[in-house]
Amino acid sequence: MNAESMIAADPALRAVADAEETAWINPRLLPFDMVDGLSQLVVSDADIADAAARLQRFAPFIRRAFPETEETNGLIESPLRPIPKMQQRLAAEYHAVIPGRLLLKMDSHLAIAGSVKARGGIYEVLKHAEDLAIGAGLLTIDDDYGKLADMRDFFARYTMQVGSTGNLGMSIGIMSAAIGFRVCVHMSADAKAWKKNLLRSHGVEVIEYADDYSRAVAEGRRASDADSMSHFVDDEKSVDLFLGYAAAAERLAAQLAGLDITVDSEHPLIVYIPAGVGGAPGGVSYGLRRLYHDNVHCFFVEPAQCPSVLLGVATQRYEQVSVHDIGIAGKTDADGLACASPSSLVTRIMTNHMAGVFTVSEAHLYDYLRDLNASEGIRIEPSSCASFAGPLGLLRFPDARAYCAMHGLTPERLGNATQIAWATGGRLVPEEIWTEYLATYR
Ligand SMILES: Cc1ncc(COP(=O)(O)O)c(C=O)c1O
Structure with missing residues (x-):
């Protein structure tokens, strides 16, 4: 067309x-x-109420x-x-x-x-962490989720990846680093230098592309699909982000x-x-x-x-x-x-x-x-x-x-x-x- x-x-x-x-x-x-x-x-x-309850559990x-x-x-x-x-x-x-x-x-x-992307990005990181911890028998939804702060060694085996123009990468990067995940942010050419620097200061791996956002997402998705321990936050279609x-x-x-x-x-x-x-x-x-x-x-x-x-x-x-x-x-x-x-x-x-x-x-x-x-x-x-x-x-x-x-x-x-x-x-x-x-x- x-x-x-x-x-x-x-x-x-x-x-x-x-x-x-x-x-x-x-x-x-x-x-x-x-x-x-x-x-x-x-x-x-019910899905939205479930998300709200999950955020409350993580408080x-x-x-x-x-x-x-x-x-x-x-x-x-x-x-x-x-x-x-x-x-x-x-x-x-x-x-x-x-x-x-x-x-x-x-x-x-x-x-x-510091951005709206924190709403979706942080939610998806937390949901993934909860799924992994419950799956491993380390957490139940009735626990005090404060204990997740002591489980960094467990989460360090897993990677989060995302393609971003900047702010989604910051929310995924900062929250993943706080949980203990390895995290890799694929950034488009449009992403501002200060956002990349800030992420690196949190220990996040930042991969830069000379192309636009669609390419950063595609490359991130590909890298993540090739690694069974990696979760890709898909800004183009994730229901969890939504x-x-x-x-x-x-x-x-x-x-x-x-x-x-x-x-x-x-x-x-x-x-x-x-x-x-x-x-x-x-x-x-x-x-x-x-x-x-x-x-x-x-x-x-x-x-x-x-x-x-x-x-x-x-x-x-x-x-x-x-x-x-x-x-x-x-x-x-x-x-x-x-x-x-x-x-x-x-x-x-x-x-x-x-x-x-x-x-x-x-x-x-x-x-x-x-x-x-x-x-x-x-x-x-x-x-x-x-x-x-x-x-x-x-x-x-x-x-x-x-x-x-x-x-x-x-x-x-x-x-x-x-x-x-x-x-x-x-x-x-x-x-x-x-x-x-x-x-x-x-
Ligand atoms: C400051 C700011 N506003 C709005 C948006 C738009 O969000 P979305 O890409 O989900 O439409 C973004 C996305 O990164 C953003 O960084």
């Missing part, structure tokens, strides 16, 4: 092929009740291994913060109407690995309740999450849809230079499509979002759940980074800043306005809405890199 045939099938893809900022609205979004049954055959409520271990989680009793969770000054600043600077209340979900500041992300939804619901925020048909929730391969935004959005059904509207945000999830869902060619097919190089400063082809699992399971995708220009990533820093004193990495293209785009693009009209997002309901920009990374960025980011595209 080439650019012309894609555009012939969906004229909205013209702007995508031209790498313009745009809003692509998903024509296959269906009412929750219509897709619930089929979706649950793949990932059910004593996490607390022991990472004293920074003492305050949260070993749970890895991020703040949800109103950002009224950023909301005002965006509205004024970009002549935009941003209705309702804008909040920042700060996975950028998650403990341990479950780790999906478990975020219930925790967010508790935080919203804590802020006295209601979500119902009169008070919609609109969420914007940056997407690379789609796993993190897919899992989080899926979890939110399971809780809030049609009262939540889940948008992904991708660089205009690398809109792979958009293409996978729009063309229904899923992981078989690449941004190169539509004539885009896939090169972006948003290293975490530099995935030329999307996840096979996410593009399929989210086909009927996802509201659409906003795309963002390279320069705007840095503008939003400066805006957030200046208005709220919060720093998040460029990939993360993509999320602000959502609230700015909702009433800017005619197709997005048509989405609002079609889904009952009247001006009154939008006035009651909660909009969440999901900040997906940033805490571990070194100081000198901030100086560079703050001066880029200035």
